[in-house]
Amino acid sequence: MQAHSKQSVSFPLECDVLVVGGGINGAGIARDAAGRGLSVVLCEQHDLAAHTSSSSSKLIHGGLRYLEHYEFGLVRKALIEREVLLRSAPHIMWPLRFVMPHDRGQRPAWLIRLGMFLYDHLARRELLPGSRGLDLRRHPSGAPLKADFTRGFVYSDGWVDDARLVVLNAMDAAEKGAQIHTRTRCESLGRQGDRWNATLRRQDGHALQVRARCVVNAAGPWVAQFLGESAHVRSSKSVRLVKGSHIVVKKLFDHDHAYIFQNADGRIVFAIPYERDFTLIGTTDVEYKGATDSVAISQDEIDYLCTLCNRYFSRPIAPADVVWSYAGVRPLLEDAAADASAVTRDYQLDLNTEGAPLLSVFGGKITTFRKLAEEAVDLIAPALGNSRGAWTANACMPGGDLFAPTPQNRSVREFDSFVHGLQQQYAWLAPQLLHRYARAYGSRAHALLKGKNNVEDMGEEILAGLYAAEVDYLLRHEWATCAADILWRRSKLGLHFPKGSEAVLDAWLAARGGQRSDQPELQAASR
The missing domain is CATH 1.10.8.870 (Alpha-glycerophosphate oxidase, cap domain)
Known part of the structure; x- marks a missing residue:
């Protein structure tokens, strides 16, 4: 390992891009921008991935259920990204097979099969096997299920350690010159000519003055609040806060497949092998109106997840079996959907050029973060005089270069x-x-x-x-x-x-x- 000297901080600190928010989108944008030679400062008021980005279902997936809402473009984009990401960090992401048990009270088998056919063919697959029907009486995944479930389907997606994915993006950004300031809040922000003047306040009270040519608002659940209270900018877009909660119990099965369960209300819940000794169960979709920095699972959500699992597994679970739980608020792009579970997981980038540029990120999902970051930097780079092209599609995350040189797919397989x-x-x-x-x-x-x-x-x-x-x-x-x-x-x-x-x-x-x-x-x- 070749050590490099620590970065020094001058006052005021001059940079091309100030990124506010250390979740997956902020870290991804910082990485992409730094890799194109832009000087970058990222500030995060808490730890990296402290909130939404460490509270996902931990899946790299196209979103099979989004096909029901005709979001074919989003699903295709996510399916393409699925294999890009698996190649970039095969240590923290890997292929995972999902079993969907079926009974007569659910969507017709032919409709599910059609949906899975589309899922298999909307984007090119090189790493993941396709879907097929399953006789649960003969497959290991049938053993933990109630005897009523004799038929099902199996398809492929990917698993990710979501919090580590954020950290790896920040590491790569830092190794390309970005300065990453955690536990540092953007306290004030104002335009002055062609620059933004920002005051960043660390938890120890120390202030950093930053002059940036561009600001990226990747504050996640705080995106609208940051626009109004810190940047004093109005936007026509807004986010809808939807809480997703998960529970963890001692492992319910010994095989390496995950399950996707359908509920009578149309929602789906995953049961996933987790940390060797556990099963991860989630998620819920609940409208959220509370404080965004103190989100917790409710008793109703715990009961809901237990009840749904007990419909499928022969060994019942109760709230007392929950050894850990977590909840996060997803800042979804408001699209006026009546049902929280139907709100789009797509994203929009809002570029304000009434002076120094301000780019705000609305919505998104972890699977499409890299593409979001690429499009974000494509938007701001011309205003900063930067003409370097996109580069992350074929780049490894720190630690992802398991073999050198790396033939295609070797690190994954x-x-x-x-x-x-x-x-x-x-x-x-x-x-x-x-x-x-x-x-x-x-x-x-x-x-x-x-x-x-x-x-x-x-x-x-x-x-x-x-x-x-x-x-x-x-x-x-x-x-x-x-x-x-x-x-x-x-x-x-x-x-x-x-x-x-x-x-x-x-x-x-x-x-x-x-x-x-x-x-x-x-x-x-x-x-």
């Missing part, structure tokens, strides 16, 4: 051989731990383990399987500052650790001198 090579190179570490490193860090696992030759070199084992070396890596390279960042967003180790583990880790961090500096060390991938 041969992930297990990458893990095997890692286990041979670092045979002194437990295979299960190395597999976790491979999934979390990909080729960057070599950076984490550089200079380590035995377990003692990993430093203190703060919690079971969590060594000081990994925590130090997350502090230096991934903007982690506290136990919640490490145990729930950079990883899901919090699910596996006993109660009180966050306090243990926070105490360890405090004893080590608290938070790291704002800009992490930059690195180049190495082996």
Whole structure:
């Protein structure tokens, strides 16, 4: 690994683009813009992916159910992106097969088959097998289901570690020159000639003055609030806040397929293998009017998800079986749909040029973030005198270059051989731990383990399987500052650790001198 010096901050800080919001869209736009040679500053009032972008169903998918709403363009765009993303980060994304049990009370089998035929053929597939009918009496996925379900369908989509996807975009942006400021709020913003003057306020009270040629409002659920209260700009577009909640229970099945269940109200819910020992169940679609920074699942939503699962699984679950839950607010583009589940997942980009440019992002879904970012930078680049073309379609995320050189699809299809090579190179570490490193860090696992030759070199084992070396890596390279960042967003180790583990880790961090500096060390991938 070749270390680079930390970025310095001058006052006022001059940049081409100020991105407000450290969710998937903001991080993706920062990455794309920095890769085209634009100087970028990103500020996020909390942690990266602290809200909506870590609260998804964690799927890279075209959206099979969106076909019912005739959103063929959105589905096609998402299906194309599905394989682009799988190739870009095969350590945190991978193919997943979905089983849809069928009974007479649901949509006709011929209609489902037609929908799946369209889903298979709206975009070219190279990585994922197509759909087919399924005899649940003979397939392993039928065993956990009630005996009434004898017939079904199976199709392909993808899985993603959503919070890590945001972090990897921010890492790539930083390695291309962007400055990423977490726990830093855009306190004020005003146009002055051909520049925006912004005051960014860190949680410790320190202020950064920024002069930017362009501002991108990627504030997610706060997009409209930011426009009105901070930028003092009116927009004809608005967002509709829809809450999506999930529950996690001890694993309900042992095979590697996921389920998609249809409810009588027309909604669908996924049951997905999760973190080796668990099943992830969700999501709901509920209109939301509360505070956007304190979103929580309701008892009604827990009951709803349990009831729907109990319609299908032979082993019932109850609210008492929920070991963890999370909820997030999706800032969907308002389209006057009566039902929250029918609101479009597409996005619109609103460019205001009444002075220095201001681009606001309305709507979107995690699968189409890269395309959204590309289109966003295409819009602002001409005003900034930048003519470099789009570049992210064939680029790997940090850690995604598992093989060098990387023949098409090898990293996706041969992930297990990458893990095997890692286990041979670092045979002194437990295979299960190395597999976790491979999934979390990909080729960057070599950076984490550089200079380590035995377990003692990993430093203190703060919690079971969590060594000081990994925590130090997350502090230096991934903007982690506290136990919640490490145990729930950079990883899901919090699910596996006993109660009180966050306090243990926070105490360890405090004893080590608290938070790291704002800009992490930059690195180049190495082996």
